[in-house]
Amino acid sequence: MTPVMDIPALDAFLMDVFPQVAADFAVEDVTEDGVIVRLKVGEQHLRPGGTVSGPSMFGLADVAVYLAVLSRIGPKALSVTTNCSIDFMRKPAAATDLIAECRLLKLGRVLAVGDALLFSEGNAKPVARATLTYSIPPK
Amino acid sequence: MTPVMDIPALDAFLMDVFPQVAADFAVEDVTEDGVIVRLKVGEQHLRPGGTVSGPSMFGLADVAVYLAVLSRIGPKALSVTTNCSIDFMRKPAAATDLIAECRLLKLGRVLAVGDALLFSEGNAKPVARATLTYSIPPK
Amino acid sequence: MTPVMDIPALDAFLMDVFPQVAADFAVEDVTEDGVIVRLKVGEQHLRPGGTVSGPSMFGLADVAVYLAVLSRIGPKALSVTTNCSIDFMRKPAAATDLIAECRLLKLGRVLAVGDALLFSEGNAKPVARATLTYSIPPK
Amino acid sequence: MTPVMDIPALDAFLMDVFPQVAADFAVEDVTEDGVIVRLKVGEQHLRPGGTVSGPSMFGLADVAVYLAVLSRIGPKALSVTTNCSIDFMRKPAAATDLIAECRLLKLGRVLAVGDALLFSEGNAKPVARATLTYSIPPK
Helix, strand or coil: CCCCHHHHHHHHHHHHHHCCCCHHHHEECCCCCEEEEEEECHHHEEEECCCCCCCHHHHHHHHHHHHHHHHHCCCCCCCCCEEEEEEEEECCCCCEEEEEEEEEEEECCCCCEEEEEEEEEECCCCCEEEEEEEECCCC | CCCCCCHHHHHHHHHHHHCCHHHHHHEEEEEEEEEEEEECCCHHHHHCHHHHHHHHHHHHHHHHHHHHHHHCCCCCCCCCCCCEEEEECCCCCCCCCCCCCEEEECCCCCCEEEEEEEEECCCCCCCCCCCEEEECCCC | CCCCCCCCHHHHHHHHHCCCCHEEEEEEEEECCCEEEEEECCHEEECCCCEECCCHHHHHHHHHHHHHHHHCCCCCCEEEEEEEEEEECCCCCCCCEEEEEEEEEEECCEEEEEEEEEEEECCHHHHEEEEEEEECCCC | CCCCHHHHHHHHHHHHHCCCCCEEEEEEEECCCCEEEEECCCHHHCCCCCEEEEEHHHHHHHHHHHHHHHHHHCCCCCCEEEEEEECHHHHCCCCCEEEEEEEEEEECEEEEEEEEEEECCCCCCEEEEEEEEEECCCC
């Protein structure tokens, strides 16, 4: 699972295919077995009390696993999420960026599976965990 | 599981506690075992090609089960999602409202479980299904 | 999704490919959108107190969705489970058969998705619910 | 999350509360953030072709997270599984023990969450991954 896309390539791809939301995310690293992605938390991600909304956490996990897959197979915009399980374990810190540490667990011919731990930046205990399955289009 | 909140009460509660997103949703019905909720699909929910984004579908399922729980226990803003599993099964129709049919499967002292089928309005085949667990605050 | 296998054909197929466990199960019905399957609860499925074990409930849901898929696509022993989410909601009744009501939600070219409600026979409230994804082998 | 039970204490507890299946499992290690548990694969866990059955993999993940929780809170037989999501990613090796590496992600007052990677002994790529939620009884 050697990477075939680096940080600038992943950021550029995201801007190209998801222009509405790409500015919310930044690829922090391409790691040995996945990627690290930041959600730049803004007003649109918050709930009363300053906490980050569930759909925003889901969106971060979804983007992180998507980029982990693409970082290994190259830009294939047609990959689609087929399944996600997500556990919300702690309340995110108020108005603090979220960091997703994603590892790719399987990269098959038709399915890829990755999981992610989500942290409020600077906190050691994860606020959420998620596993996602992506369907990879045939060549 | 007799309802203790009706459609106007649920809509008003949503506007009160989630003012940022309440206008996106409308309670269509309080049913024998749950609720039916509409996502009024707008620009902010779309992806290229006009399809509805994954986070928007997650958000609809989350709100639907939340309202199903509240419709039976009354307004308790502190109920929080602890787990969600969601399967994306078909591509939603372009720029069409989504309808979530939610049924409450368990309403315990500390945990509630509900599932939802999501449809593009007017289509008989579901685009997604989801199950969510809510933690209910002690009295 | 017209059925192509009936009750005797499904029972016979199960005996043929899973001889170790086939005797534990009985297909009760092939329904409009799925199947109903019984787990004939015996000593090997019980936990202290007479309750049915988690793996036995998982196994029932797995077999039920498997048979729902096969009832529509015909006998393809190579279909494999790729994902399951399961919620345990109530304690099963002591030493009572479990009934799984399964509906097929998607039957695609490469993936099938079904869910199941599990009941202790004679009780109206489900003890568990599960969703499973099956990967279908290419022709 | 300092351990309060060691390997012999966990093995003895398992034998005490789950005598039917305890002999199938062995605690290999109590780690910094969880436990490592072995499934001693026997005839009763196999499917045609020698592969380990889905319910057996589910059972291993369930026991592993259970023991990870108990290793931190002490022996509380009443803890019950409320939710599991599991992904089957590769076919287990024929007639080879399975090893579950489990980490505890949350240990709350009423809910605990842990995940596990399952390996055929000696293989570096996981055959399955699972996340489980346990409900902890009030004191």
